[in-house]
Amino acid sequence: MKSFSPILAGLVLALALPVAQAEAPATPDLKEWDIPWDNTRPRDPWVGPQDNTVWFVGQAGDYVATLNPETGSLKRYRLDPGTGPHNVIADERGAFYAGNQAEHIGLIDPDSGEIRKFRLEGDGPKDVHTMAFDANGDIFFTEQGGNRIGWLDVDEYDFRMFDVETEWARPYGIVVSQDNRPWVALFGTNKLATVDAKGTSHEVTLPREGARPRRLDMTDDGMVWYVDYAEGFLGRLNTDSGQIQEWPVPGGPDARPYAMALDDQNRSWFVETGHSPNRLIGFDPKTESFSEPATIPSGGGTVRHMVFDPEARALWFGTDTNTVVRATLR
Incomplete structure (x- = not known):
């Protein structure tokens, strides 16, 4: 393990206040679907390759499910009690879920419901947290308690595990760059990792x-955007130059920005979970302006993860108030 000296050598901080609100992103249109399985914490929606299929997990309900946003119909795939699914990503092979408490990654066949389990390896906690596909369809993932970044070769059932140097760094959100490198938010410290x-x-x-x-999320030109949950900032790291620029979020130091994603115009969207109801806010780096907050109709409780669907130009997220939400951008 080495410190990233090329980036650290070029580290620059610029704190910027947002300029005038003119040309700020327009407030999205929000639609919520109530999930009938009460108190199950539906979260981490993923737009599947099949038409009208949005996958999500019930972290407190031990299930993976699909939503058809056109009809509102739901289908539930039950998991073993105590699985604690934390995240789901899907492609033509099916839906991969993070079995956070049961130390595995599972692959669900959407037609049969059959599950293939990839058991995590090594000593200590094996709490797969958040996953992301790489360019070859294999999976990078984080282990928050295990303090590791992992990689799974799906076809070969081969794991590679990378220890994080900082103790109790709590590897959390993850994104994979165009050159097939994972970038990870270390929630237990003031660092990112790759x-x-x-x-x-x-x-x-x-x-x-x-x-x-x-x-965090990443643009094609190597800009890593992240939210600072503890002190209320939106930040951007240029992975080539090492320059870091940060903006205080509208909700202030106690805003608790959590879920975040980039849209097709490289605008950042994040949810301030320190406010009740939670607030969805966009940021345009060209004008350095924030949108007017869009409040979550159900309150949100806590919105933990978010993805952008480029075809529908919509953000998807789940809430602790037992809903799945689509935010259609204007």
Whole structure:
């Protein structure tokens, strides 16, 4: 494990206040679907390759499910009690879920409901947290308690595990770059992490000691965007130059920005979970302006993860108030 000296050498912090609200992103149109399985914490929707299929997991209900947004119909795939599914991603092979409490990644056949389990390896906690496909359809993932970044070759059932240098760094949100490198938010410290093509881990220290990055996303040109949950900032790391720029979010230091995603115009969207009801806010880096907050109709409770569907130009997320939400961009 090495520190990421090329990036650290170029580290620059610029704190910027948003400019005038003119040309800010328009407030999205929100639609919520009530999930009938009460108190199951539906979360982490993923738009599947099949038409009208949105996957999500019930973290407190031990299920993976689909929603057809055209008809509102739902289908539930029950998992073993105690699985604690945390995240789901899907492609033509089916839906992969993170069995957070049961130490495996599962693959569900949408037609038969059959499940193939990939058991995690190694000592200590094996709490697969958040997953992301790489360019070959294999899976990078984080282990928050295990303090590792992992990679699964799906066809070969082969794992590679990369320890994070900082103790109790709590690897959390993850995204995979165009050059097939994972970038990870280390929620237990003020750092981001990555793994290079040789399998060497590197860490990037954020400028503020109190920062706690939780979720992140990445543009095609190598800009990593992240939200600082602890102190209420939206940040951007240029992975080529190492420059970091940050903006205080509209809700202030107690805003608790959590779920976040980028849209097709490289605008950042995030949910302030420190407010009740939770608030969805967009940020345009061209004008450095924030949108007017869109409040979650059900309140949201806590919105934990979000994805962007480019075909529908919509954001999807689940809530602790037992709903799945589509935010259609204008």
